[in-house]
Amino acid sequence: xxxxxxxxxxxxxxxxxxxxxxxxxxxxxxxxxxxxxxxxxxxxxxxxxxxxxxxxxxxxxxxxxxxxxxxxxxxxxxxxxxxxxxxxxxxxxxxxxxxxxxxxxxxxxxxxxxxxxxxxxxxxxxxxxxxxxxxxxxxxxxxxxxxxxxxxxxxxxxxxxxxxxxxxxxxxxxxxxxxxxxxxxxxxxxxxxxxxxxxxxxxxxxxxxxxxxxxxxxxxxxxxxxxxxx
Numbered sequence: 085x086x087x088x089x090x091x092x093x094x095x096x097x098x099x100x101x102x103x104x105x106x107x108x109x110x111x112x113x114x115x116x117x118x119x120x121x122x123x124x125x126x127x128x129x130x131x132x133x134x135x136x137x138x139x140x141x142x143x144x145x146x147x148x149x150x151x152x153x154x155x156x157x158x159x160x161x162x163x164x165x166x167x168x169x170x171x172x173x174x175x176x177x178x179x180x181x182x183x184x185x186x187x188x189x190x191x192x193x194x195x196x197x198x199x200x201x202x203x204x205x206x207x208x209x210x211x212x213x214x215x216x217x218x219x220x221x222x223x224x225x226x227x228x229x230x231x232x233x234x235x236x237x238x239x240x241x242x243x244x245x246x247x248x249x250x251x252x253x254x255x256x257x258x259x260x261x262x263x264x265x266x267x268x269x270x271x272x273x274x275x276x277x278x279x280x281x282x283x284x285x286x287x288x289x290x291x292x293x294x295x296x297x298x299x300x301x302x303x304x305x306x307x308x309x310x311x312x313x314x
Contacts (some may be wrong), residue, residue, distance in 0.1 A: 099167075109168070111146065113197050129314065201268075201274070203260075207271075220233055253268045293314045
């Protein structure tokens with residue numbers, strides 16, 4: 085077995101552990117969480133969570149930063165989030181959130197953060213709208229921001245991260261909708277623009293996103309989307 089195969093097997097074993105999978109799902113919201121918060125979410129002791137975090141950090145799946153006495157944990161990159169979303173697709177839409185109450189499952193399906201971009205019905209609808217208006221062109225998982233798309237970004241005050249190794253625009257296969265939503269720097273910029281306009285609101289904890297009344301009318305007028313505020 086080649087070295088790449090060993091590395092793949094190592095990542096699969098790390099993510100396949102139920103406790104570590106729970107930790108990674110919590111981090112998929114894109115927020116930095118403390119080790120104690122992750123321990124509470126996974127229902128394990130601080131000592132046990134430390135052992136799991138050490139393994140995930142050594143494999144470059146997460147980042148751990150110390151600030152005073154606290155350790156703040158995030159996913160290592162958007163690529164890790166992309167991997168998790170793709171793996172969730174393999175579990176089936178019902179298996180992903182079995183531990184969540186029905187109302188939470190419904191809210192996650194409607195709109196949520198996938199790391200730093202929008203997913204669920206809202207994320208997929210936005211991707212469809214950008215395609216319909218010619219703002220992006222898709223080729224498999226690759227996406228191209230068009231001239232019309234660049235002009236829209238300027239007019240909508242959508243700020244893109246500086247050029248980096250991270251793709252400008254790509255798609256993620258949404259685990260609940262089984263269709264693509266926007267990711268990359270463009271997906272992150274769009275999510276932040278909608279937050280800044282007050283069109284969406286993040287839950288205090290977790291991944292859930294709520295569409296506001298302003299967002300309902302704004303999405304209708306801007307993208308022709310008929311989504312109901314929640």
